[in-house]
Amino acid sequence: MLTYKDSGVDVTANTRWVAAIENAMRSTYGPRVYKSRHGGFAGMFRLDFSERLFRRNYKQPVLVACTDGVGTKVLLAIKMKQLSTIGIDLVAMSVNDLICSGAEPLFFLDYLAVNKLEPKHLAAVIEGVAAGCRDAGCALLGGETAEMPDLYAKNDFDLAGFAVGVVDARRVVDGSRVETGDVLVALPSSGIHSNGYSLVRKLISKRRCRLDREYDELGETLGEAVLRPTRIYVNAVQAVLSRYRVKRPVSAMAHITGGGLRENIARVLPRGCEAVIQKAAWRPPPIFDFLRRLGTTRSEMFKVFNMGVGFVFVVRPYFAEGVMRSLRRAGEQPFILGHVRRGGGGVKFV
Numbered sequence: 001m002l003t004y005k006d007s008g009v010d011v012t013a014n015t016r017w018v019a020a021i022e023n024a025m026r027s028t029y030g031p032r033v034y035k036s037r038h039g040g041f042a043g044m045f046r047l048d049f050s051e052r053l054f055r056r057n058y059k060q061p062v063l064v065a066c067t068d069g070v071g072t073k074v075l076l077a078i079k080m081k082q083l084s085t086i087g088i089d090l091v092a093m094s095v096n097d098l099i100c101s102g103a104e105p106l107f108f109l110d111y112l113a114v115n116k117l118e119p120k121h122l123a124a125v126i127e128g129v130a131a132g133c134r135d136a137g138c139a140l141l142g143g144e145t146a147e148m149p150d151l152y153a154k155n156d157f158d159l160a161g162f163a164v165g166v167v168d169a170r171r172v173v174d175g176s177r178v179e180t181g182d183v184l185v186a187l188p189s190s191g192i193h194s195n196g197y198s199l200v201r202k203l204i205s206k207r208r209c210r211l212d213r214e215y216d217e218l219g220e221t222l223g224e225a226v227l228r229p230t231r232i233y234v235n236a237v238q239a240v241l242s243r244y245r246v247k248r249p250v251s252a253m254a255h256i257t258g259g260g261l262r263e264n265i266a267r268v269l270p271r272g273c274e275a276v277i278q279k280a281a282w283r284p285p286p287i288f289d290f291l292r293r294l295g296t297t298r299s300e301m302f303k304v305f306n307m308g309v310g311f312v313f314v315v316r317p318y319f320a321e322g323v324m325r326s327l328r329r330a331g332e333q334p335f336i337l338g339h340v341r342r343g344g345g346g347v348k349f350v
Contacts, residue, residue: 020119024130032106037333040229043141045107047166060169060286066163068093070199076226080211083121085229086159087128088135089194092230094163095136096255096311099237102173103140103165105138111160112145115152118161122157128229133321136234138163171241175252175268175314178340182251183320184265184275186337187327190308191287194306195258200226201296216284226288233311239330240313240323256306262347265312274343276350281337284308290318302349312337 001303034044048058070089077086087110095105096192110129126143133140145286152158167173192200204211204222211223218225240250252268265275284307292301301307315323327334 017118020123021126022291023315024127025140028130028133028326031054033139036156043287044174047338051322058168061166062169064098064101064165066094068098069160070194072196078221082227083124084128084181087125088132088229090129090159090161091132091136092232093194097234098163098165099234100253100255102171103167104252105136105163105165107164108133109162110143114157115148115149115154130285136264154251169327173250173253176253178270178273180340180342181317182314182340183317183336185313185315186309186322187332187334188310189306189310190231191228193306208293215261231310236327242325243326249316252314254312256309260305262303266346274338274345275338275347279349282308282335287289
């Protein structure tokens with residue numbers, strides 16, 4: 001007689017898995033995680049509560065939610081047998097989107113789909129997710145792991161993540177207040193982050209580059225350069241927004257992901273405005289020039305990659321220097337990327 005294990009799914013492995021990730025999950029818990037029982041059917045989170053030390057005092061709380069994955073970067077992580085950072089990418093891709101509205105990340109959920117559940121092998125993934133949650137100040141409240149041998153090849157897996165946050169309705173940042181003259185203040189990326197990896201993998205494969213080889217122009221191995229995790233900008237955004245309790249110097253924010261600077265900045269511009277970006281304002285990390293020389297064009301790369309700019313604030317000109325001081329105190333290296341002017345929309349590079 002057939003059993004579930006005969007069909008490729010081991011329910012006892014799932015029991016071991018739930019136990020194995022308990023410490024990683026609990027390391028992300030704060031005082032607002034409510035009566036958490038590990039292994040329960042759902043996690044609970046208090047939006048606010050009466051203890052004076054922790055009270056957020058949301059007058060008109062608005063929940064904010066988003067979801068994302070890490071794309072085919074997973075395949076490079078699997079190939080290199082380096083799974084400890086891909087979970088950080090997963091958290092970053094969602095929380096960096098969420099904070100563009102001015103929201104505070106509250107909790108995160110993950111979905112892990114595998115060919116075969118091997119707790120020891122995959123624990124590094126969840127430890128990476130937990131590390132990302134700690135960096136973002138949110139709780140890893142729960143998740144789902146699906147063992148599907150008929151859908152995924154041996155050793156393959158995929159990841160998705162879901163973030164929930166909150167913002168007071170009076171403090172929502174949505175781009176509607178952008179005006180001509182506003183200044184673009186940028187934060188650097190750590191490299192490719194988690195977009196464009198189908199092109200990255202194609203270029204590496206076409207030129208038969210070795211991931212374990214150190215290249216002089218990179219100053220590290222190619223594998224280290226392409227697997228560097230996505231930066232999490234939560235602390236930087238909160239450092240700026242928390243400084244201004246009444247005034248609102250930030251009129252928009254953009255997470256630079258797939259589509260690059262052009263598409264992502266355009267998403268927060270109102271009708272009648274366009275952004276002007278000074279290409280001389282920054283120098284992209286070496287990995288981008290390395291990839292270009294493997295067989296693509298600079299214009300194509302600006303369509304696909306962040307090109308070294310991970311996050312952008314659109315700021316009233318009077319407050320630009322103050323915002324940059326707050327970012328520097330938070331450990332960032334901000335720079336002026338460009339400005340907003342009257343125009344037909346979109347982004348212009350000069």
